[in-house]
Amino acid sequence: MFQETVEAQGHLIxxxxxxxxxxxxxxxxxxxxxxxxxxxxxxxxxxxxxLRIETPSADLMDKVLGQLIGLGCTPVxxxxxxxxxxxxxxxxxxxxxxxxxxRTEIRFGGAWLTVGKQRMDACIVIxxxxxxxxxxxxxxxxxxxVVGMRGIRVIPESKERDRHGFAFMSNxxxxxxxxxxxxxxxxxxxxxxxxxxxxxxxxxGPVVVHTGGVKPLGALIRAGFVDALLCGNALAVHDxxxxxxxxxxxxxxxxxxxxEHGHRNHMRAINAIxxxxxxxxxxxxxxxxxxxxxxxxxxxxxxxxxxxxRDDGPLPDTITDMNKAQDAYNEHAHGAGxxxxxxxxxxxxxxxxxxxxxxxxxxxxINPAVATKLSDRGTxxxxxxxxxxxxxxxxxxxxxxxxxx
Ligand SMILES: NC(=O)c1ccc[n+]([C@@H]2O[C@H](COP(=O)([O-])OP(=O)(O)OC[C@H]3O[C@@H](n4cnc5c(N)ncnc54)[C@H](O)[C@@H]3O)[C@@H](O)[C@H]2O)c1
Numbered sequence: 001m002f003q004e005t006v007e008a009q010g011h012l013i014x015x016x017x018x019x020x021x022x023x024x025x026x027x028x029x030x031x032x033x034x035x036x037x038x039x040x041x042x043x044x045x046x047x048x049x050x051l052r053i054e055t056p057s058a059d060l061m062d063k064v065l066g067q068l069i070g071l072g073c074t075p076v077x078x079x080x081x082x083x084x085x086x087x088x089x090x091x092x093x094x095x096x097x098x099x100x101x102x103r104t105e106i107r108f109g110g111a112w113l114t115v116g117k118q119r120m121d122a123c124i125v126i127x128x129x130x131x132x133x134x135x136x137x138x139x140x141x142x143x144x145x146v147v148g149m150r151g152i153r154v155i156p157e158s159k160e161r162d163r164h165g166f167a168f169m170s171n172x173x174x175x176x177x178x179x180x181x182x183x184x185x186x187x188x189x190x191x192x193x194x195x196x197x198x199x200x201x202x203x204x205g206p207v208v209v210h211t212g213g214v215k216p217l218g219a220l221i222r223a224g225f226v227d228a229l230l231c232g233n234a235l236a237v238h239d240x241x242x243x244x245x246x247x248x249x250x251x252x253x254x255x256x257x258x259x260e261h262g263h264r265n266h267m268r269a270i271n272a273i274x275x276x277x278x279x280x281x282x283x284x285x286x287x288x289x290x291x292x293x294x295x296x297x298x299x300x301x302x303x304x305x306x307x308x309x310r311d312d313g314p315l316p317d318t319i320t321d322m323n324k325a326q327d328a329y330n331e332h333a334h335g336a337g338x339x340x341x342x343x344x345x346x347x348x349x350x351x352x353x354x355x356x357x358x359x360x361x362x363x364x365x366i367n368p369a370v371a372t373k374l375s376d377r378g379t380x381x382x383x384x385x386x387x388x389x390x391x392x393x394x395x396x397x398x399x400x401x402x403x404x405x
Pocket of ligand 1 (some may be wrong): 103164191205206207211231232233234235237266306308309310311312344345346347364365366367387388389390
């Protein structure tokens, strides 16, 4: 039998981490013995676990440790991390440590360093005594990359911090929950972010425009509740189509009827923006007089339009190099306090992949499977609100923007 002893600290019981640790050992044909367990005796005091593990093979032990590290367990004989130097750009050593989105520390030179720019699916690079997450595509020859599983400590998010502000976090995703309650909680979170000086990033799909969300989202932007807008070509195209021609995908915003030859309208909108040299040019010249993109330009709220295979045009502002689009998203997503994902499966999951696990994330979609998918892809902190996004935004603007009707 192969043996290891690991330790974990935190809110192990009420965050259900302890049972997951035990289940993981058993799943890999291992046996465990609890050597020490000290329960935290107050709501803020952490519990402490020391666990001896046995597995029938070294390979299974590696697999168990790989999983247990993600649950906050660290081998007790923790030495410094093992490092290997990259020989070719974009080619990490085969046994590189692939990160989670949880707060991570590595032991280097006898001291624990917090890893910067935390995100999932990255390598850890050590540079000038500091540790950073870096995507495979950005790894360069000569980089010192962490390999194996020694000297790595992951601190999983515990529920404790969310007992007040984000208390609905653990609720199941359900269409039967009152929308108004979810809107109130989201509004409180946004206010909390503002009070704490943290940013609110909105990720949105074109359904926002189709469902009448232009007015409330525009009002929220104008009132300073949005710090960045991340979306695809379509949201901007249909928003501009609505502003210039009164339709969204050829459907009249006023009465929901199809306009004759309306299917051309989104192309005419794209053309108008090309004539103006881009969205900012169209706003500054007076050509684009209203809408979500207009409000962003007016309020100096940065926006990123990330391209996709589906795009018409695309608009001159749309970034079609996917790596550059990801980097541009990352710049805003990473420092966010709250990310509001509105009716775009593609853009919500893409943004979720970039976020550290402690960034609060609310996902509004009519389909409960979208929030579930976001969670399953690793953005476990995401809270799902199953409702029509236009309705949600209207309620949110009523709660946050004074004078909004
Ligand atoms: N003309 C164009 O250029 C064009 C048109 C469409 C999409 N696109 C691009 O394709 C990509 C994918 O588009 P996407 O993000 O819209 O698609 P998506 O399928 O990833 O997401 C759409 C989401 O909207 C949800 N939804 C539908 N009705 C809703 C409602 N009433 N309330 C709340 N949620 C609702 C769906 O459940 C779905 O999850 C984007 O990059 C987009 O810009 C381009």
